[in-house]
Amino acid sequence: MADECNLCLLGLIFLFSLLTGTSGVDDAHVFISSGGNVHLPCNNALPDCKSTTWNYERFRHSSAVELIAGGKLNEDIESHERLSLGSDCSLNIRNVTKGDYGLYTCQHWTSVNGQHHQQGTDAHVYLHVLCVSSSSSQTEISPGSSVSLSCQLYSYSDTGVSCHDSGLSKGYHLFWVNQAGVKLTISDSRYQISAPGHCIITLTTTLLNEDDNREWRCAVTHRNQLKTSVTYTVRISAHADSATAVIPVHTTKSIVIIVEFAVFAAPTVILLQIICARRAGRKDSQHREEIVMNTVLE
Structure with a gap:
């Protein structure tokens, strides 16, 4: 009699576990650093991902955002360019930011006679994002x-x-x-x-x-x-002084260029002065000769 009671008790416990489910046991936790690419698995994936839906919640009790519906990406959301659906119905996120953390839920829905029916149970994925700032x-x-x-x-x-x-x-x-x-x-x-x-x-x-x-x-x-x-x-x-250290170099080059120009230009200037002086002397002598000739003729 005692054995029968024990069997009944075990049967009730087993039945209770089936009714209440095992929520959270198969939940996936994915960790990623900011800037990386992440792959969120869909544990209840079906062969055909056309029935796949991914929902997202950043906070508890917040309104869920539909990222993917019927295997198609929702292009109305801001991050849609970084999202894609994998061949195994997984959700891929590129260049992860701290704003991507939260709860992601994978579901499968089919339509029969205009009515939508969920296939299987929800697959929950918690995404944790690690960030460093200075x-x-x-x-x-x-x-x-x-x-x-x-x-x-x-x-x-x-x-x-x-x-x-x-x-x-x-x-x-x-x-x-x-x-x-x-x-x-x-x-x-x-x-x-x-x-x-x-x-x-x-x-x-x-x-x-x-x-x-x-x-x-x-x-x-x-x-x-x-x-x-x-x-x-x-x-x-x-260093701040490394930038100013370049300045004397350019200044020195400028000075050298000026000195070199002066060295080569000085003889040219002197030669021109001599030529001009000689020409001026010749003009003066010619002028004196003309005066003398005019005096003699008079």
């Missing part, structure tokens, strides 16, 4: 200046995980590494690392001459597995 413009970066790099993970609000340090085994963990792949910590006096907001980590440092073309990488892990990373390369602008 507090200084590239022209302001120079040795001795302070630069602050902010790394942020943009995620849908209803993913069930967070970026709190206390939940490294369950949540996302953001951290900075240097060019050698060594994780940067607050124990290094050269760096100041802080977390000013949700899923944000900031690296502040004073630049040295050898930091030119140096890379700092921000990475995100989930359950100790690396998901994605993004690199920021520092390119120190030219």
